Amino acid sequence: MAHNIITSNDLSTHANASLQTTTRPILVQYKHSPNDSTPKPILVQLDIYIEKNGIFVLVGSTQVSSKDFDSTSTNTVFTFDISSILQSQVSSGFYESIFTTNTISAIDFKNTSANQNYKSVVRYKTLAKAWYLNSNNVITLNEVDAPIENPASSGFKFAADLFFKNKELSNSKYVNLPTSSGFVISDEALIPSAKFLTNCPTSIRRKIALDMPFCLSVLHLGTVGESVDVRCQNFTTSTSALSDCGGIIFASETNATINTKNLTLNDSYLFLQTNAKLATTKPNLSFLLRNASNEDSVSVNFEIFNNEYFGASGSNNANLSSLNKDATSIYFINDYGVLDYFMFDSNLDIINEHSKTTFKTGYKDYTSRTSSNTGVSSGKTTEIHSCYSYVNRETSEWLSEIHRSKEVYLYERDTKSFVPIIVLEGETQPSFADPNSVQPFSISFLKDTHVIKK
8 A cells, every 4th residue: 555645835836945944833744645545644654854974864753743723524634843853953153164264165054975064054854654544443554655755855955043034034834934035135136045144234334354254154045047146346435336356256056055155354365366465455345146147136244454463464554444453353143043243343341240258257256356257258250341332223133133142252353263252131222213323232241261269
């Protein structure tokens, strides 16, 4: 007896479901095959497999489902939500290895046999079997026939840990990422199948110094026939003509994935690529997405400064301003699970908080001035750092991601090191009346190395 179920609402009807996010339900559906004369399924069981180093491995426990509440005698449907199991297999966070000397290839975050260090995007499939009533009215599992595979061996399904706001999502519950109608990244130009993975407003230019690292991550939905690359532009003022810096920064991508580029602001590949000279680098740096029709998205923007720790080549560029030596560079894992960046204008303020535990030592000798009935059993000094910038409302809303980030780092330019920090709880007030007015946004944090106990 063949299996009496078939896949439903799969890639054949929802091509944009090839990449989904584990932060929302990922639905897999099976239904009774209308052309099958075998008994109708009573239950369906589901196993989930993910690709690890080129081999599919079973993860999680077997899922069993009865028919959906709205099933009918002519349309018996079984639906599973597998997002929680896939979530346990997806990694998001800081990969220090992305900052290498490789300036040509973007890093694909899919965990494949050729890319074993990353699993921010995992490939998965499901195998289903049906339970039915046999001739003795006993519920029996069909263990004879091969399970129903979804997608078929030639298909691809991927999962990633991405958080999108409701306004960006598809109306279909079987597709939980934006569809070909386009990403809502601006009221201006947009590319349907790709998006920079940052919520940084396009209205601001983030400050960054020469020789500093930063990540530029792009989500590709793999829309059929849509090829998207990333371009770089370096110019003097906002009114200057936007000419490409020698062409493509990311090669064209047509597959569903997340690509991250190693970008250190001293790479000749980044600035004009051929005959590049750091001494002639312009202050404004922009990146944009471009499709095969030469249509551009809005840009992600930076303002470049000289770096006093980068030697003569990085501190004597007449086109660039000098950066405040004590400006604070914060890197954090954003809502999309990739590294993001912001430089706070202020110096690092430091507050030392002191606490101690006391105990009673006995009766006080009132005949002696130095006698006390209170002793100190332990003490602690905690060094709290804080920094701030004046930002508008949409920037404040974006920077609030720092407070809920899984990983936050202070980048020390003099040692070129990422220092893990713990951001303290706080409040932000992004909803001030005029969205264009600016208000201070501050964070306070601890370095693990700055808690002294005795």
